[in-house]
Amino acid sequence: MTIEAEQEYARGRQAHAAGDHGGALSGFLMALALAPDQRRYRVAALNILGSTAGYTKLPESVLDALTDCAKDPSLDVQPLAMVVRNLLAHHSRREMWLNTAIQAAPDQLEAALAGGTFDELLADSLVQSVLMRAVNISLHLEDILTALRRHTGLAAAEGRATCLLTSHSAFFDALCAQAKRTEFAWPVSNEEFAILNRLCDSSAGRRVLDAYEGTPEPVLDFPDLTPVDDTVSKRVQSQYACYPYPRWEQLAPVESRTYASFMRMRFPHEAISDRFENEVQALSAGCGTGRGAAALAMSISPLTLTAIDLSPASLSFAKRKFENLGLPSARFGIGDILNLDALDQTFDLIECSGVLHHMADPAAGLRALTTVLRADGIMRIALYSERARASVVAARRWLSDLKVSDTPDGVRQARSALRALPVTHPARGVIDKPEYFILSGLHDLIFNIQEHRFTPRQLKVMLDGAGLRLLGFDHANPAVASAYAKAHPNDPEQVNLDKWEVFEQNHPDVFAEMFQFWVRPHGV
Numbered sequence: 001m002t003i004e005a006e007q008e009y010a011r012g013r014q015a016h017a018a019g020d021h022g023g024a025l026s027g028f029l030m031a032l033a034l035a036p037d038q039r040r041y042r043v044a045a046l047n048i049l050g051s052t053a054g055y056t057k058l059p060e061s062v063l064d065a066l067t068d069c070a071k072d073p074s075l076d077v078q079p080l081a082m083v084v085r086n087l088l089a090h091h092s093r094r095e096m097w098l099n100t101a102i103q104a105a106p107d108q109l110e111a112a113l114a115g116g117t118f119d120e121l122l123a124d125s126l127v128q129s130v131l132m133r134a135v136n137i138s139l140h141l142e143d144i145l146t147a148l149r150r151h152t153g154l155a156a157a158e159g160r161a162t163c164l165l166t167s168h169s170a171f172f173d174a175l176c177a178q179a180k181r182t183e184f185a186w187p188v189s190n191e192e193f194a195i196l197n198r199l200c201d202s203s204a205g206r207r208v209l210d211a212y213e214g215t216p217e218p219v220l221d222f223p224d225l226t227p228v229d230d231t232v233s234k235r236v237q238s239q240y241a242c243y244p245y246p247r248w249e250q251l252a253p254v255e256s257r258t259y260a261s262f263m264r265m266r267f268p269h270e271a272i273s274d275r276f277e278n279e280v281q282a283l284s285a286g287c288g289t290g291r292g293a294a295a296l297a298m299s300i301s302p303l304t305l306t307a308i309d310l311s312p313a314s315l316s317f318a319k320r321k322f323e324n325l326g327l328p329s330a331r332f333g334i335g336d337i338l339n340l341d342a343l344d345q346t347f348d349l350i351e352c353s354g355v356l357h358h359m360a361d362p363a364a365g366l367r368a369l370t371t372v373l374r375a376d377g378i379m380r381i382a383l384y385s386e387r388a389r390a391s392v393v394a395a396r397r398w399l400s401d402l403k404v405s406d407t408p409d410g411v412r413q414a415r416s417a418l419r420a421l422p423v424t425h426p427a428r429g430v431i432d433k434p435e436y437f438i439l440s441g442l443h444d445l446i447f448n449i450q451e452h453r454f455t456p457r458q459l460k461v462m463l464d465g466a467g468l469r470l471l472g473f474d475h476a477n478p479a480v481a482s483a484y485a486k487a488h489p490n491d492p493e494q495v496n497l498d499k500w501e502v503f504e505q506n507h508p509d510v511f512a513e514m515f516q517f518w519v520r521p522h523g524v
Helices: 003-017 021-034 039-049 060-070 079-089 094-103 106-114 125-133 139-157 169-181 190-196 203-209 231-242 259-266 291-299 312-324 337-343 362-371 390-402 408-420 428-432 439-447 456-465 479-487 497-506
Strands: 280-285 303-309 331-334 347-353 373-383 468-473 515-521
Touching (some): 021 039, 039 060, 039 079, 079 125, 094 106, 094 139, 125 169, 139 169, 139 190, 139 203, 280 291, 291 303, 362 373, 362 456, 390 408, 408 428, 408 439, 456 468
Parallel strands (some): 347 373
Antiparallel strands (some): 373 515
16 A cells, blocks of 8 residues: 555545545545555455446456456456446457357357457456356357357357367357346347257267256255245245346445444435444345345344245245355244244344335334334335336336236346337337346346335335434445535435435436435334
């Protein structure tokens, strides 16, 4: 670390707090280039890059540092997928790579591969690391990879050699890893389907099959912590048995604090009990694949955590993640929010992210959570925004008219059909969302059997009905809080949902990543 690097980092933090995205990007990247081994700089740079588009290139010193970041197993490298997308979109050889991969005859494509046409891409360490550890979000790269997979599969089926399996073996392994990470979401032609049965008789064929199909992860056994007897809950349970989501890799490292310290830092205007300096009881309600539960386990200590979900498949993913990341153990079990009274326990802290809007009656779900929240406890909730999901709503209507089957092949068909829509079609915006690039993600987005969406005023009604008050929103982009402060300076704590209603009307994408907010009972 150098003084200059620390100054750049401080400049980035100041700009970030003020909502100056460009200044934050400049400061964090300069700090990273000057001191690439500093963990704080790595995390800050990745976070800002993950939400930044539009740049055409990055300095070599920054690219070298990011390539090193991509190899750090403790970092969430998904933000680097945005870097790869941006750089490839403006690469001088992009169109040539696309045209050759998609349009060239097999012998011509093999000659191009052997002759070095693709060497710059195939040897790119940053691209390979993203393919191995993140979900690609570049349509251009997906098109190239899909074509190369097809070329390799056809060659293997016909007993022909291809240098992608020999000279560029590491890249092909990364391609296979990416295919698995997307849950084999890429389109597959009828010709490719026809050859898959002919690939098992050679080592090359078995390698190629890794890019087309995988072995399902085993589903573990979990205790039944509450009954699951609601009709809609059972349907949602069946859905997530097939499509656990999200399949996350890693979380950005954070400093672990006591619950009291955590909440006093986040809400300095709130009265936080001194007893929260000690171990607290936490519930992750509808924990899914465990990302929110893991965030609690990383952020707060000491903590006793119970995590319930409808889906054993999702719980299995969550439990494996806790073990792989070395997180403190949690009590995982099958349970429905509507029957939380069966736990015979109350909690200081409840996390319920992206769950209530998949219930038949979200308000009933929120009231059920409130019954197991201690009088001075706090909850973090995340719910879909009506306005921010306009393209998703359009896609769900479009899908209903298309009558696509709710199967993996149906999801692949929907992906291709969405991409073929005119750019002006209201549903086509879905292809710009990260969920589009993974099978379970797109299923969760537009095939979900149950979805509600909200406006700030509807949130107000639901919170009032549960006897809860808003403490504040979490924003991925600090510019949101800055813009709101300018628009509504007489709401310094930013908790007036009537004012947020007006603000969201003027900025309909402001809650694109859901309403993420904290609440606690009235009177505390």
